[in-house]
Amino acid sequence: MESNVTENPAAIAGWREKWPAPAKLNLMLKITGRRADGYHLLQTVFQIIDLCDWLTFHPLSEDKVCLQEQIPGVAETDELTVRAAKLLKQHTGYAGGVRIELEKNLPMGGGLGGGSSDAATTLVVLNRLWDLRLSQQQLMQLGLQLGADVPIFVFGHSAWGEGVGEELQAITLPEYWLLIIKPDCHVNTRQIFLAEGLTRNSASIKMIDFIAGDYSNDCTAIVTSMYPEVKNAIRALSEFGEARLTGTGACVFAVFVDENAARAAYAALQSEWVVYLARGQNQSPLYKKLDRE
Numbered sequence: 001m002e003s004n005v006t007e008n009p010a011a012i013a014g015w016r017e018k019w020p021a022p023a024k025l026n027l028m029l030k031i032t033g034r035r036a037d038g039y040h041l042l043q044t045v046f047q048i049i050d051l052c053d054w055l056t057f058h059p060l061s062e063d064k065v066c067l068q069e070q071i072p073g074v075a076e077t078d079e080l081t082v083r084a085a086k087l088l089k090q091h092t093g094y095a096g097g098v099r100i101e102l103e104k105n106l107p108m109g110g111g112l113g114g115g116s117s118d119a120a121t122t123l124v125v126l127n128r129l130w131d132l133r134l135s136q137q138q139l140m141q142l143g144l145q146l147g148a149d150v151p152i153f154v155f156g157h158s159a160w161g162e163g164v165g166e167e168l169q170a171i172t173l174p175e176y177w178l179l180i181i182k183p184d185c186h187v188n189t190r191q192i193f194l195a196e197g198l199t200r201n202s203a204s205i206k207m208i209d210f211i212a213g214d215y216s217n218d219c220t221a222i223v224t225s226m227y228p229e230v231k232n233a234i235r236a237l238s239e240f241g242e243a244r245l246t247g248t249g250a251c252v253f254a255v256f257v258d259e260n261a262a263r264a265a266y267a268a269l270q271s272e273w274v275v276y277l278a279r280g281q282n283q284s285p286l287y288k289k290l291d292r293e
């Protein structure tokens with residue numbers, strides 16, 4: 001049964017609205033070690049970008065969490081927004097439910113963190129709509145149980161990341177244009193982190209090293225050797241700028257200071273590749289919208 005949720009007037013406006021779940025790029029990624037549980041210790045620069053999935057939450061008065069429409073190839077029990085909403089209910093004892101409508105624009109297995117961002121938007125928005133009053137820190141800890149990339153989206157600002165990506169320090173980056181190619185393959189993050197040849201002992205760097213141009217991604221060598229499509233995408237994008245891998249891929253990107261140059265490269269590549277033109281965002285579009293509420 002759908003509820004009219006009259007008990008929380010402050011939340012009414014947020015129901016049935018569209019909430020953004022932005023993507024991220026890893027502008028640099030070093031693997032500096034491995035924890036006893038197998039997870040890898042990283043140093044990374046997360047830049048949030050303005051490509052988004054969109055989520056709408058419909059209140060249910062019964063104890064039920066469901067998706068309006070399933071994502072092809074993802075079982076509802078594995079789907080990250082459903083898992084996030086259930087985790088919130090379990091953690092707080094909230095008795096009601098929600099039906100989640102997800103407009104999926106971000107490619108899966110692309111290293112853009114789309115599923116993680118969907119989960120983060122679910123945690124942040126339901127915390128508000130259900131009036132649960134968990135702190136941002138508590139939501140980040142809950143998010144980490146769903147995936148290493150969830151905390152950055154709850155944090156909601158471009159950041160320097162350490163640990164497994166959950167130790168975050170806000171940074172302000174130039175909001176440049178970004179051209180992203182999605183090669184025709186899904187890279188399995190777990191498979192890359194398990195690969196024998198993966199570099200796991202990079203020396204730690206400082207922010208100043210990144211600013212001076214250390215943009216390397218330790219996953220690039222292994223990903224390009226296992227996925228020729230990624231190697232080809234890097235080659236194609238390199239004609240227009242310095243092509244880099246985000247996360248464990250599959251997406252590769254180049255930074256453009258000049259909008260016209262970015263648009264020209266986009267036009268040249270789009271006949272052969274799935275390409276996205278985006279802009280860096282220091283503050284997450286999710287928090288921009290929340291601030292306007």
Ligand SMILES: C[C@](O)(CO)[C@H](O)COP(=O)(O)OP(=O)(O)OC[C@H]1O[C@@H](n2ccc(N)nc2=O)[C@H](O)[C@@H]1O
Nearest residue numbers: 038039040116147148149150164165189190193247248
């Ligand atoms: C590569 C990045 O996207 C960089 O931002 C993230 O580190 C990956 O984050 P994610 O996709 O949310 O990853 P998770 O869903 O937490 O983990 C997927 C799998 O990758 C491995 N994994 C992930 C993150 C990490 N720091 N070390 C790992 O070894 C683990 O085997 C895990 O089973």
Ligand SMILES: Nc1ncnc2c1ncn2[C@@H]1O[C@H](COP(=O)(O)OP(=O)(O)OP(=O)(O)O)[C@@H](O)[C@H]1O
Nearest residue numbers: 079080108109110111112113114115116118149247
């Ligand atoms: N809402 C969701 N959107 C996308 N994928 C989801 C979702 N829920 C569960 N998944 C599962 O999570 C996997 C990873 O999806 P995601 O879009 O986060 O990949 P990614 O961009 O490579 O992430 P990352 O950068 O965090 O490695 C998918 O292959 C899919 O099986």
